[in-house]
Amino acid sequence: MIALLIRDLRLAIRTGGGFGLGLAFFLIIAVLVPFGVGPDSAVLGRIAPGILWVGALLSCLLSLDRIFALDFEDGSLDLLATAPIPLEGLVGVKAFSHWLTTGLPLTLAAPVLGLLLSLPEPAYLWLILSLLIGTPALSFIGAFGASLTVGLKRGGLLLSLLVLPLYVPTLIFGAETIRRGAEGLGTATPLTMLGAITLGTLAVLPFASAAAIRINLR
Amino acid sequence: MSFWEYANPKRFMALSSAALPWFTALTALVLSVGLIWGFFFTPDDFRQGSTVKIIYIHVPSAFIAINAWLMMLVTSLVWLVRRHHVSALAARAAAPIGLAMTCIGLITGAVWGQPMWGTWWEWDPRLTSFLILGLFYLGYIALWEAIDDADTAADLTSVLCIVGSVFAVLSRYAILFWNQGLHQGASLSLDKEENVHDVFAYPLWTCIIGFVLLFITLVLLRTRTEIRARRVKALIARERMA
Amino acid sequence: MELQVVDLGVARGGLPILQGVSFTLEAGQVLVLRGPNGIGKTTLLRAIAGLQPALSGHVSLDPEAVAYAAHADGLKSTLSVLENLTFWAQVYGTTDVAPALQAFALQNLADRPAQNLSAGQKRRLGLARLLVTGRPLWVLDEPTVSLDASAVTLFADAVRAHCARGGAALIATHIDLGLQSDLLDLTPFKATAMAQGDFDEAFL
Amino acid sequence: MMPDLGKYAVSVLSAYGATLAIVALLIWISLRRGRKVQDELRSLEGRRDDA
Numbered sequence: 001m002i003a004l005l006i007r008d009l010r011l012a013i014r015t016g017g018g019f020g021l022g023l024a025f026f027l028i029i030a031v032l033v034p035f036g037v038g039p040d041s042a043v044l045g046r047i048a049p050g051i052l053w054v055g056a057l058l059s060c061l062l063s064l065d066r067i068f069a070l071d072f073e074d075g076s077l078d079l080l081a082t083a084p085i086p087l088e089g090l091v092g093v094k095a096f097s098h099w100l101t102t103g104l105p106l107t108l109a110a111p112v113l114g115l116l117l118s119l120p121e122p123a124y125l126w127l128i129l130s131l132l133i134g135t136p137a138l139s140f141i142g143a144f145g146a147s148l149t150v151g152l153k154r155g156g157l158l159l160s161l162l163v164l165p166l167y168v169p170t171l172i173f174g175a176e177t178i179r180r181g182a183e184g185l186g187t188a189t190p191l192t193m194l195g196a197i198t199l200g201t202l203a204v205l206p207f208a209s210a211a212a213i214r215i216n217l218r
Numbered sequence: 219m220s221f222w223e224y225a226n227p228k229r230f231m232a233l234s235s236a237a238l239p240w241f242t243a244l245t246a247l248v249l250s251v252g253l254i255w256g257f258f259f260t261p262d263d264f265r266q267g268s269t270v271k272i273i274y275i276h277v278p279s280a281f282i283a284i285n286a287w288l289m290m291l292v293t294s295l296v297w298l299v300r301r302h303h304v305s306a307l308a309a310r311a312a313a314p315i316g317l318a319m320t321c322i323g324l325i326t327g328a329v330w331g332q333p334m335w336g337t338w339w340e341w342d343p344r345l346t347s348f349l350i351l352g353l354f355y356l357g358y359i360a361l362w363e364a365i366d367d368a369d370t371a372a373d374l375t376s377v378l379c380i381v382g383s384v385f386a387v388l389s390r391y392a393i394l395f396w397n398q399g400l401h402q403g404a405s406l407s408l409d410k411e412e413n414v415h416d417v418f419a420y421p422l423w424t425c426i427i428g429f430v431l432l433f434i435t436l437v438l439l440r441t442r443t444e445i446r447a448r449r450v451k452a453l454i455a456r457e458r459m460a
Numbered sequence: 461m462e463l464q465v466v467d468l469g470v471a472r473g474g475l476p477i478l479q480g481v482s483f484t485l486e487a488g489q490v491l492v493l494r495g496p497n498g499i500g501k502t503t504l505l506r507a508i509a510g511l512q513p514a515l516s517g518h519v520s521l522d523p524e525a526v527a528y529a530a531h532a533d534g535l536k537s538t539l540s541v542l543e544n545l546t547f548w549a550q551v552y553g554t555t556d557v558a559p560a561l562q563a564f565a566l567q568n569l570a571d572r573p574a575q576n577l578s579a580g581q582k583r584r585l586g587l588a589r590l591l592v593t594g595r596p597l598w599v600l601d602e603p604t605v606s607l608d609a610s611a612v613t614l615f616a617d618a619v620r621a622h623c624a625r626g627g628a629a630l631i632a633t634h635i636d637l638g639l640q641s642d643l644l645d646l647t648p649f650k651a652t653a654m655a656q657g658d659f660d661e662a663f664l
Numbered sequence: 665m666m667p668d669l670g671k672y673a674v675s676v677l678s679a680y681g682a683t684l685a686i687v688a689l690l691i692w693i694s695l696r697r698g699r700k701v702q703d704e705l706r707s708l709e710g711r712r713d714d715a
Contacts, residue, residue: 003550007536007543014538075532079589082509082528083551144381148361148374158357158364162378165353166385169392176396190395197388208381215373218512257680262670269672272679279683318690322683329679333672369474432687436694443698446705453708455475 001085001093008097011070022059022102023109029055030113041118048117049127049178053171055113056106056131057138063102064142065159067094068150068213077150081217087210095143095206096136103135119182126181130194134174137198140205141166147209151216170197227445230304234438241435249428256421263418272330274422278429279322283351286316286433290358291383294376304441306372307448309379310362311440315433317355324348343393350389354382368448462486463508463597463628467517469651470500470507476515476651478504483644485630487596488623490639493632495646501632502530502601504646508630509599527593530601533586537575541566541585544574549592560591563618564611579606587615591622598622598629604637612637 033051034044071077080090110131111124119127145163149155173194180187256274263270290309297306327345328338339345361378365371462484469479477500485491493501506512508519509528535544545557561567564584574582583606590598598619604612616637619629631637 003547007539007547010543011536011538071534073532074534074536075530076534076536078511078530078532079528079534079548080551081511082523082526083548084524084553085551148378149364151370152364155364158360161353161360162357165350165357165389166382168350169385169388172389172392172396193392193395205381208377212374212377215370215377218370218506267672268670268676271676275679275683314693315690318686322686325682325686326679329675329682333675367473436690439698440694443694443701446698446701450701450704450708452474453705455473457708459475459477 001089004080004085004090004093005097008094009100012097012101022063023105025062026055026059026106026109027113029058030116033117045118045120045182048114048119049123049182050175051117052110052114052119052127053130053134053175053178056103056110056135057167057171059106060102060135060138060142061160061163063098064146064163065149065156067098067143067146069146069155072150072216077213078217081213087213088206091143091147091206091209091213092202095140095209098143099136099139103131103139107131107135119178122184123178123182126178126187126191130174130177130191133191133198134170134194137170137194137201138167140198140201141170144205144209144212147212147216150213170194173197227304227449231442231445234442238435238438238442241431241438245428245431245435248424248431252421252424252428256425260417260421266334269330269333270418272326273418274425276323276326276330277422278426279319279326280348281426282429282433283316283319283323283348286312286319287351287354287379287383287386289437290316290379294379297372298376303372303448304445306376307444308437308441309375310372311444312433312437313355313359313362315436315440317352317359319429319433320348320352320355324352341397343390343397346393346397347390350393351386354386358382368451462520463630464520465508465517466520468504468507468514468519469516470503470512471515472500472503478646478649479516479651481517481646481649485597485628487626487628490619490623490629490631490641492637492639492641492643493630493646494634494643499646499650501646505599505601505630505632506530521597525595525597526599527590527595527597528599528601529586529590529603531605533582533589535574535582535585538573540571540573541577542570544585545588545592548589552593552595554592554594557592560588563591563621564588564614580608580611583607584611584614587618591618596627598627598631600629600631600633602633603631604633604635 030051033047037043037047068077071080081087107128110127114124114127142163145159145166148162149159152158173190176190177187177194180190253274257271260271262268290312293305293309293312296302297309324345327348331340331342331345332338358375358378361375362371365374463486464484466482468481469476470481471477481504483491493504495501503512505528507514508521509526510523511528536547539547542557542561545560549555549557561570564587566581566584566588569577569581574585577585583603587603590600603615607615612635616639619631619637619639622629631641
């Protein structure tokens with residue numbers, strides 16, 4: 001399974017795609033919003049938590065269809081399904097490597113973009129923390145969506161439609177954590193909920209995804 | 219005879235064909251009684267004026283929108299566990315009805331909210347939850363349409379339905395947390411104190427029963443269509459092979 | 461290691477295409493599947509490899525014994541030949557890829573990215589993967605597509621060596637590999653129409 | 665016979681109107697597709713009986 005992780009990361013680095021694209025998209029959103037909303041830093045600071053979370057979510061969405069589609073097209077998925085790795089483990093590794101190449105860089109880039117959006121100072125800790133805790137859920141939910149649409153020729157749009165409502169709870173609790181942090185309120189509740197959702201998706205969704213992949217392969 | 223005998227497509231076709239006219243007639247009767255009663259023969263509310271009449275479509279459609287998803291969840295589980303095709307096809311047949319009911323709930327809610335709250339759309343927890351429910355229906359229907367192989371489509375949509383149900387409940391709590399809202403509490407409950415007045419309650423119950431009957435009739439009708447469509451597909455495939 | 465297929469029926473796209481297929485395959489044997497296009501060779505092989513459920517009958521086999529190779533080789537174009545092969549070796553928990561490279565004459569290409577290989581070279585790399593799996597039963601679907609005559613000989617040698625080591629191979633192919641093999645023609649096993657009155661008859 | 669809906673007449677009527685329209689559309693779509701599929705099936709079964 002470590003071999004699989006290393007291979008996926010190596011592929012992500014060599015083909016570029018995933019990495020750069022998600023980050024660039026995140027940057028574009030953070031840069032464009034002030035042009036649309038106006039330069040008033042008070043307004044920007046108020047909406048920054050939401051913008052950053054929505055931006056991270058959309059950047060994540062961008063590379064989801066690559067999680068399984070490439071392996072499906074070149075036949076690797078068939079071969080991996082007959083290999084001694086359990087399919088659930090395969091899904092977990094794939095989602096984890098997706099997180100390493102999108103969620104983690106997004107989390108690291110977010111504070112810089114927070115500066116651009118004049119995010120209030122006390123919020124930075126919560127920004128990093130909520131993204132760090134929340135983005136793995138985005139990758140695992142996304143992997144579930146990708147496993148449902150893996151057999152489809154043009155599954156990209158459908159994938160977004162399927163995943164969108166599933167992202168709502170994560171988005172709400174993630175952005176709420178930062179907003180409360182920015183106003184100096186208690187962040188324990190949303191952060192705990194966010195962590196609970198992430199742990200839940202980590203524990204359960206690989207099984208649902210593996211079932212979906214098995215159905216798609218037959 | 220076991221209950222599962224009804225899952226035999228042939229038996230289902232025969233039974234539903236006999237039952238459909240009765241259900242159609244009963245639906246027409248109950249629904250027209252309920253709606254006419256509600257629209258023409260109930261007094262205005264002292265606070266909400268005549269807008270209270272919207273309750274006779276708003277509450278039943280919302281009720282169906284939620285319970286249609288529950289029914290899809292049950293039939294999806296039945297399909298996954300017992301592999302009865304009729305069950306999966308019934309879930310497929312119910313989804314567009316659920317979507318339509320969600321739309322009705324949202325539209326009537328907006329129309330009601332406009333004079334009451336002074337705004338067409340409010341990010342109120344219930345309205346927001348319904349919007350999300352609508353998205354779930356859309357995704358579910360789109361997945362059915364996108365997959366060619368019927369059994370694969372049935373399996374995958376069932377998995378989506380189950381996972382979606384969990385996330386729908388999660389969303390509900392997340393949204394409650396996010397905004398406490400100005401929507402009034404449940405219109406009907408067994409707790410007498412909170413109930414709307416009897417004058418409104420009787421026609422409302424009639425309308426709910428009417429909507430349930432409408433739902434059953436449409437599900438029967440649409441499931442019959444889905445079974446036939448499935449058979450057409452099978453026959454074409456068999457011809458191509460022969 | 462023994463593969464036993466008893467009264468197997470398989471379906472494609474929800475329609476039964478083969479029924480009543482039975483055979484056994486023991487260590488050291490090669491079984492070649494024949495039959496016209498569309499008869500269901502690929503479907504049968506996928507069912508034996510455990511990728512799709514059988515409609516009827518059963519396959520008695522340790523799922524940990526199968527190495528499956530299909531039309532697609534599952535190569536990553538940005539990885540080199542060596543990297544591709546090493547990855548599969550790690551997945552299957554083996555380490556030595558040198559014999560596999562040698563058996564398919566890939567030593568000189570070891571550092572070349574897979575995207576710069578010709579179709580035949582890619583196929584050879586895909587087949588070399590079988591050697592690093594260390595699994596006794598090879599289930600191969602048209603393994604000789606785009607191979608030239610000398611590469612086919614390499615492949616036949618590899619299969620022969622594999623059988624000599626106590627392995628076995630189930631191969632769907634149309635060309636004569638020059639191997640000591642049994643033949644199974646699938647044409648007589650073509651599924652007939654479903655019996656009337658079946659529970660789900662309306663759908664099949 | 666028409667009840668006096670007061671100042672909310674437009675709201676109430678449009679809510680009922682929209683509902684009736686959506687339900688009618690739903691029923692129409694269901695019936696139309698039902699008929700189409702049934703015709704298709706009849707012609708297919710007929711062809712099978714001839715053969």
